[in-house]
Amino acid sequence: MVRDLASHPGICSINTATLGFQAPIGEVIEAVATAGFGMLAPWRRDTKDQNVALVAKHIRDAGLKLSGYCRSPYIPAATQQEYRANINANKQAIDDAAVLGAPVFVMVVGSLPPGSKDIEGARHQVREACAELLDHGRRQGVKIGLEPLHPVYAADRSCLTLLSEALDWCDRIEGASADPQIGTIIDCYHVWWDPNLARDVARAGQARRIFGFHVCDWLVPTIDVLNDRGMMGDGIIDIPSIRAALEGAGYTGPVEVEIFSAANWWKRPMSETLLTCKRQLSRAT
Amino acid sequence: MVRDLASHPGICSINTATLGFQAPIGEVIEAVATAGFGMLAPWRRDTKDQNVALVAKHIRDAGLKLSGYCRSPYIPAATQQEYRANINANKQAIDDAAVLGAPVFVMVVGSLPPGSKDIEGARHQVREACAELLDHGRRQGVKIGLEPLHPVYAADRSCLTLLSEALDWCDRIEGASADPQIGTIIDCYHVWWDPNLARDVARAGQARRIFGFHVCDWLVPTIDVLNDRGMMGDGIIDIPSIRAALEGAGYTGPVEVEIFSAANWWKRPMSETLLTCKRQLSRAT
Numbered sequence: 264m265v266r267d268l269a270s271h272p273g274i275c276s277i278n279t280a281t282l283g284f285q286a287p288i289g290e291v292i293e294a295v296a297t298a299g300f301g302m303l304a305p306w307r308r309d310t311k312d313q314n315v316a317l318v319a320k321h322i323r324d325a326g327l328k329l330s331g332y333c334r335s336p337y338i339p340a341a342t343q344q345e346y347r348a349n350i351n352a353n354k355q356a357i358d359d360a361a362v363l364g365a366p367v368f369v370m371v372v373g374s375l376p377p378g379s380k381d382i383e384g385a386r387h388q389v390r391e392a393c394a395e396l397l398d399h400g401r402r403q404g405v406k407i408g409l410e411p412l413h414p415v416y417a418a419d420r421s422c423l424t425l426l427s428e429a430l431d432w433c434d435r436i437e438g439a440s441a442d443p444q445i446g447t448i449i450d451c452y453h454v455w456w457d458p459n460l461a462r463d464v465a466r467a468g469q470a471r472r473i474f475g476f477h478v479c480d481w482l483v484p485t486i487d488v489l490n491d492r493g494m495m496g497d498g499i500i501d502i503p504s505i506r507a508a509l510e511g512a513g514y515t516g517p518v519e520v521e522i523f524s525a526a527n528w529w530k531r532p533m534s535e536t537l538l539t540c541k542r543q544l545s546r547a548t
Numbered sequence: 549m550v551r552d553l554a555s556h557p558g559i560c561s562i563n564t565a566t567l568g569f570q571a572p573i574g575e576v577i578e579a580v581a582t583a584g585f586g587m588l589a590p591w592r593r594d595t596k597d598q599n600v601a602l603v604a605k606h607i608r609d610a611g612l613k614l615s616g617y618c619r620s621p622y623i624p625a626a627t628q629q630e631y632r633a634n635i636n637a638n639k640q641a642i643d644d645a646a647v648l649g650a651p652v653f654v655m656v657v658g659s660l661p662p663g664s665k666d667i668e669g670a671r672h673q674v675r676e677a678c679a680e681l682l683d684h685g686r687r688q689g690v691k692i693g694l695e696p697l698h699p700v701y702a703a704d705r706s707c708l709t710l711l712s713e714a715l716d717w718c719d720r721i722e723g724a725s726a727d728p729q730i731g732t733i734i735d736c737y738h739v740w741w742d743p744n745l746a747r748d749v750a751r752a753g754q755a756r757r758i759f760g761f762h763v764c765d766w767l768v769p770t771i772d773v774l775n776d777r778g779m780m781g782d783g784i785i786d787i788p789s790i791r792a793a794l795e796g797a798g799y800t801g802p803v804e805v806e807i808f809s810a811a812n813w814w815k816r817p818m819s820e821t822l823l824t825c826k827r828q829l830s831r832a833t
Contacts, residue, residue: 375768380786382741415700417741418768418784428743456667456702458713483660483703488773499703501665 265503265510268518269545276302276330278477278521279309282536283529288318291533296325298537302517305363306333307356315362322363330517331408331448331475332356332365337373338392339385339422345376350392354399361403367474368400369408369448374422385422394436397445408474409433410448413456415488426454426463433472446472449509450521452479452492455500461508468512476509478502478548479522490525494539496547506548518548550788550795553803554830561587561615563762563806564594567821568814573603576818581610583822587802590648591618592641600647607648615802616693616733616760617641617650622658623677624670624707634658635677639684646688652759653685654693654733659707670707679721682730693759694718695733698741700773711739711748718757731757734794735806737764737777740785746793753797761794763787763833764807775810779824781832791833803833 268275277295279288286294288309295303303322310318322329335353340346353370360368372389375382393407400407411429412421423429429447437445447467454460467473480498485491495502506518520540522528528536553560562580564573571579573594580588588607595603607614620638625631638655645653657674660667678692685692696714697706708714714732722730732752739745752758765783770776780787791803805825807813813821 375784380784382786386743413699414741415698415773418766418770424741425743456699456709458671458710481703485703488700499660499665501667 265507268548272299273301274517275300275541275544276304276517276519277537277540278304278333278519279306280333281520281522281528281540282533283525284308285529286533288313289321292321292325292327294533294537296327298534298541300327300537300541302328302330302519304329304331304333304369304519304521307359310359310363315359319363329363329365330519331367331369332360332363333369334410335368335370335372337371337420339373339376339388341376341378346388346392350395353392353396357396357400357403357405360405365405367406367408367448369410369475371410371412372421372423374417374419382417382422389422390432390436393432393445397436401444406474407445408448409445410450411453413453413488425459426457426467427459430463430466430470430472433470439470443470443472446474448475448477449473450477451500451502451505452477452481455481455505460505464505464508465512468509468514471513473509473512473514473516475516475519476506476514477519477521478506479520486526490523492523494522494528495520495543502548518544520544550792553833557584558586559802560585560826560829561589561802561804562822562825563589563618563804564591565618566805566807566813566825567818568810569593570814571818573598574606577606577610577612579818579822581612583819583826585612585822585826587613587615587804589614589616589618589654589804589806592644595644595648600644604648614648614650615804616652616654617645617648618654619695620653620655620657622656622705624658624661624673626661626663631673631677635680638677638681642681642685642688642690645690650690652691652693652733654695654760656695656697657706657708659702659704667702667707674707675717675721678717678730682721686729691759692730693733694730695735696738698738698773710744711742711752712744715748715751715755715757718755724755728755728757731759733760733762734758735762735764736785736787736790737762737766740766740790745790749790749793750797753794753799756798758794758797758799758801760801760804761791761799762804762806763791763829764805771811775808777808779807779813780805780828787833803829805829
């Protein structure tokens with residue numbers, strides 16, 4: 264039996280991207296808390312030019328916890344200098360995650376630098392960087408969450424695409440661990456199509472490397488693969504089956520709604536989107 | 549060492565979709581032959597309402613061979629009646645492939661029927677159908693080529709996405725064979741991102757199940773994932789490395805150019821597109 268989300272608001276999280284960044288983070292925090300969610304996941308752009316400690320206090324005062332902090336600056340670079348700068352930007356973001364109280368720093372790793380066709384080279388850079396960021400995260404008490412992205416983003420956003428690949432990287436970077444500090448963020452939008460999904464979710468659970476679960480839906484047709492994601496239930500992903508697989512594999516963490524929807528949900532009032540998220544978490548997740 | 553394509557026009561093929569279906573098949577045949585290609589791969593829409601035997605004769609008279617015949621009507625269906633109709637439409641297309649003299653029938657298998665979220669069910673339907681089509685193809689002397697499509701098409705065009713998955717299906721449907729009649733069509737647009745590509749190409753070669761190789765390029769940015777594919781060399785796919793992997797695995801078949809490009813190549817004269825294909829087969833493939 265999967266957890267009943269209607270009676271567990273404490274594990275229901277709103278990724279702030281779902282609300283389209285139409286309001287300052289303070290208003291978003293209030294809206295999410297008012298709507299009865301127990302968690303949120305802010306982005307770096309939410310905290311840009313803000314006092315991160317004050318944002319953290321605001322979140323705590325609203326009675327909310329963080330499900331994660333989004334997301335890493337891309338890693339791969341054409342020069343060693345840019346590569347080091349990217350790693351340093353990630354360390355800074357991990358520091359902010361620690362101040363915010365985020366248990367996990369969500370990494371969208373990047374892919375081919377301009378002019379490159381060497382995706383294996385990009386993967387190598389990311390793994391090297393992650394080893395360093397894992398150490399940094401350990402010192403800060405922040406875990407590293409590798410999010411494999413749908414292969415449609417393989418050229419420009421993530422050279423990491425398969426869940427199995429993310430787990431292989433975790434094994435290479437950290438080795439087996441009873442208390443893993445690097446793991447995976449499983450977003451059903453990115454992995455629903457994978458014929459090996461059941462196998463790999465079981466493996467991830469066994470290794471205790473499921474650090475987050477994101478939900479939205481794949482619309483048919485999809486007008487824009489980046490910003491035309493759907494509300495749970497409006498598309499073709501069998502989200503309840505994927506959640507059941509995760510929970511069957513031992514996952515007890517948050518269920519986080521992350522919907523990029525430039526033409527639809529981002530144009531609606533935050534309260535309406537939040538109400539719909541809440542309803543569809545119960546009915547279609 | 550890979551084959552020098554400039555000195556082997558006989559293995560260089562033009563998929564007629566590359567030319568945007570802007571002229572009747574007769575004109576396309578003449579243009580492809582005149583441009584110095586040794587092969588072409590027509591689509592069902594090229595032969596619709598045509599006398600297929602006459603088209604076959606025209607192709608032969610032009611000195612061309614076929615690298616394949618595109619492509620299967622989709623298999624999965626919501627009702628048994630539609631499913632049977634889809635299988636029968638595929639048998640008819642295989643009959644036409646035999647008349648045309650195509651060595652392989654290219655299958656893009658389809659995916660979720662309207663209203664369905666059951667991708668495993670769709671996969672099951674496809675495998676069952678392929679077993680039947682394999683028998684039909686054997687009788688007609690036409691091999692079955694399963695083309696795994698990029699996962700961006702998993703909802704509506706192909707529940708078959710990974711090369712490893714295609715090879716698993718071949719093994720299940722036919723078993724090991726010294727002279728396989730079902731195999732895979734490897735299109736670099738669909739598989740370039742796969743972290744297991746080298747492993748799976750080697751496996752496909754070992755099993756003698758590489759029945760075709762399609763080339764085009766992945767543009768950054770991609771405006772439309774269906775019809776904004778690029779000329780070889782204009783994108784980020786390391787096509788020469790993929791071709792080297794196939795040839796290293798024993799592939800000796802055609803190199804087929806298939807570019808869906810509504811806003812660019814389809815708007816140019818056929819002769820210009822063909823000239824560019826020829827040049828880029830030598831320089832960037």
